[in-house]
Amino acid sequence: MNKELLKGLVEQINLELQSAYIYFGMASYLEESGFAGFSHWMKVQVKEEVSHAMRIYDFLQERGEHIEMLPFEKVDVDYDSVLDVWEKSLVHEKFITASIDKLANLAFDLKDFSAMGMLQWFVDEQVEEEDHFGGAVAQLQMAEGKGSTMLMLDREFGRREG
Ligand SMILES: [Fe+2]
């Protein structure tokens, strides 16, 4: 595999796991704020991000590539509110989308068709991710932090499967 593409995919594994770590921090903040349902939603997301890392890992293993394990960054867990958590998570997902698009573009330029196929899954997944996170931001904005509505949303988010 092209060295630059391999480097980018190895970095993407790290980014997916870093995402899991960021969402773990968010889950912890939400739990400590007394919102078990919101926290549950984030913990489901943690598992999803680990599965994203695993998908690239499996692909690189199948291609017989060596995977370097990179360090993680410390995660800040100071949030102002539940809405602040989801606004920041949406910004993070947009950053991830840009990273995936860059990789897909590189694989395309290199005519690495199997990498393109693998990355197409992520391109589609990011559309879904931004829709999920954006939808949550919209719901939380409408709730305006009102107690009864927040408790209702907490219950609803607590029903996320996974
Ligand atoms: Fe992801």
Ligand SMILES: [Fe+2]
């Ligand atoms: Fe994600």
